Amino acid sequence: MRRTGNRSLILTGATSGLGSALAQLLSVSGSYRLVMLCRNERRRAELIGRFGADDVHYVVCDLAVLESVREAAAELNNAVRAGDLGPIGSVVLNAGIHPGRRPGSAYGGLDSTMVTNLIAPHLLLALLSPSLDAEARVVFVGSGAHDRRRWWTGLPEPSGLPLAQACLPGALGGPQAYVTSKRGTVELCRAYSERVPDDYAVLSYDPGIMPTTGITRNMNGLSRWLFRSILTRFENSEGFSTPERSAGWLHEFLTRGDTAPGLAYAKIDRYLPWPTASSTEAARVLYHETNEIAGITAGLVAPWWFEAGCPPSD
Numbered sequence: 494m495r496r497t498g499n500r501s502l503i504l505t506g507a508t509s510g511l512g513s514a515l516a517q518l519l520s521v522s523g524s525y526r527l528v529m530l531c532r533n534e535r536r537r538a539e540l541i542g543r544f545g546a547d548d549v550h551y552v553v554c555d556l557a558v559l560e561s562v563r564e565a566a567a568e569l570n571n572a573v574r575a576g577d578l579g580p581i582g583s584v585v586l587n588a589g590i591h592p593g594r595r596p597g598s599a600y601g602g603l604d605s606t607m608v609t610n611l612i613a614p615h616l617l618l619a620l621l622s623p624s625l626d627a628e629a630r631v632v633f634v635g636s637g638a639h640d641r642r643r644w645w646t647g648l649p650e651p652s653g654l655p656l657a658q659a660c661l662p663g664a665l666g667g668p669q670a671y672v673t674s675k676r677g678t679v680e681l682c683r684a685y686s687e688r689v690p691d692d693y694a695v696l697s698y699d700p701g702i703m704p705t706t707g708i709t710r711n712m713n714g715l716s717r718w719l720f721r722s723i724l725t726r727f728e729n730s731e732g733f734s735t736p737e738r739s740a741g742w743l744h745e746f747l748t749r750g751d752t753a754p755g756l757a758y759a760k761i762d763r764y765l766p767w768p769t770a771s772s773t774e775a776a777r778v779l780y781h782e783t784n785e786i787a788g789i790t791a792g793l794v795a796p797w798w799f800e801a802g803c804p805p806s807d
């Protein structure tokens with residue numbers, strides 16, 4: 494087990510599905526001081542009921558609202574500065590939504606699926622970057638949904654629109670906003686890996702199709718039935734998983750002492766070559782576009798955020 498001392502692990506989306514399974518494993522292993530971000534006070538109360546108030550730190554953060562992300566990051570950075578929380582050893586950007594076929598709702602003039610799945614987690618990581626410790630691990634949960642071989646899912650291809658246009662309310666239908674945002678997580682991981690200190694590890698993680706989670710909540714009745722009644726039969730097939738299995742592998746990644754630094758792409762329980770759907774150049778473009786939309790400037794972030802390559806941290 495990796496020795497993390499009093500280091501903190503920031504986890505989004507602990508209330509359900511993959512994040513819930515990972516939170517359970519982390520709370521049992523005790524390998525980090527666990528910090529769970531949840532969308533509102535009701536969710537916080539639910540999490541306290543499950544994990545208690547002593548060992549876990551809770552912060553309200555609605556990822557559909559960028560101002561909420563800024564407030565949560567300020568609260569966390571202040572807690573680290575004051576010594577109430579140990580330095581941040583890991584950030585797991587797991588929360589996500591699939592809006593179903595409904596047009597995505599909008600807040601602050603931006604499509605909420607694009608914000609929740611892509612812009613807000615990126616902003617959160619940016620604002621927390623000054624509090625990241627040496628050998629930090631950054632995980633962004635993506636999806637294989639942009640993979641063309643998944644034609645049978647009925648999902649469209651990711652949009653080729655510039656990000657600012659793709660984020661306009663109504664520009665993309667719900668399923669396309671989902672796949673576009675999820676491919677974006679893969680690109681952003683590539684961009685992070687070009688910039689983070691050499692001793693950090695960045696993981697772009699596809700947990701596989703996990704039919705039992707809440708990700709279907711906004712889908713129509715037929716799709717929900719398909720996931721619950723049919724796809725659950727394939728849980729042991731290639732490309733499918735359960736939240737427990739995918740969380741188990743992720744827990745190993747976060748807690749093993751010998752995780753190689755650098756960039757990795759993994760699906761369910763193994764490392765894989767980089768998906769052909771992404772490229773280094775596309776990653777650079779998206780990184781800058783996302784910084785602009787989220788209002789990220791040099792004074793808010795660690796020096797490496799705006800440098801391509803930097804020396805290892807002390």
Ligand SMILES: NC(=O)c1ccc[n+]([C@@H]2O[C@H](COP(=O)([O-])OP(=O)(O)OC[C@H]3O[C@@H](n4cnc5c(N)ncnc54)[C@H](OP(=O)(O)O)[C@@H]3O)[C@@H](O)[C@H]2O)c1
Binds near residue numbers: 532556587635708736
């Ligand atoms: N299930 C699959 O087949 C599958 C496949 C590939 C990738 N993924 C990815 O895996 C990750 C976890 O999804 P899951 O399948 O475990 O789905 P899930 O059960 O629906 O969990 C999603 C989590 O995200 C949180 N969340 C959603 N919107 C939020 C917001 N505005 N602010 C804060 N938290 C918010 C939810 O909180 P609430 O409880 O408050 O709603 C919940 O904890 C997602 O990134 C998803 O895209 C899933």
